[in-house]
Amino acid sequence: MVIVMKTTAKREDMDNIERLLERLDLGAHISEGSERTIIGVIGDKRLLDGVPLELMAGVDKIVHIVEPYKLASRAFDPNPSTIKIGDETIGADKLTLIAGPCAVEDRDQILEVAEYLKNCGVGFIRGGAYKPRTSPYSFQGLEEEGFKLLAEARERTGLLVVSEVISTEFLDEAARYVDIIQIGARNMQNFQLLREVGRVKKPVILKRGLSSTVEEWLNAAEYIINEGNYDVILCERGIRTFETYTRNTLDLSAVPLVKEISHLPIIVDPSHGTGKANLVTSMSRAAIAAGADGLMVEVHPNPKAALSDGPQSLDFPKFSSLLDEVKKIAKVLDRSI
Ligand code: PEP
């Protein structure tokens, strides 16, 4: 439920409502727009049965959110969310670039990528320390050592670190080293993991499940937000279809759709979305043109030797030209990188 205030509402009107909600053990999410303030009510709405909220000073109307997800919905917060991490902002006019290898393989590799990205002006480095691999015989990641190497890369370059957590067991460990926790496609509906990242005070990138609908994806975001962590960034990474010439079918229509129905920022991963390095630049351009708030791209110093996802990874020259292309589109859209 959201309480829409009148354009003439005063500060004390909002304070009164906040106090009332507090007395009833309900939370309030205040969203101050340029015209009016909207108060999202958090908690069991039945506690408000019989309370004449509509009659309170400053209240224009009460809107009941019909979607199954509430806190993630645009109705709950009509202003697009922005997420602040260090000096970086995700969402609004800013385009966020996250790049790096699929997996952290060794110290030289990750530091080389970090130095390169720093020189490109990219703000975030990605790299898997725990890898959810289809085959148990494939490289599974360096585990905690991988997180340590990413933290070292941050110390040297100032880049912020994104890395995946595949189980609740490693969540405290990850929180010590990473700036953004990634929940991978395979874990999008690992509800216990979602609840627990909701209690961690770190932003979360929530990738879309391999076969998930947009509604399931937003419900997954709801699990995280419902625990108190509003800093959720959605990541479209392709879904499984009958097509086999690409690894996944990158659903770019999800970008403007999600923007319409949710206030959460959304980025696109064209690497997993296509599985093919030669398609990554085109789909990056298209993603930004479609309104995405950023990109997550796999970059490796030597893709042919990569221990995972080499065929979809860009080498440094290819990533540099992707950046040039994306900057052209960003300029047309008045978005900064
Ligand atoms: C990854 O980012 O390396 C990854 C495993 O992605 P996804 O969860 O989208 O498959």
Ligand code: MN
């Ligand atoms: Mn990968």
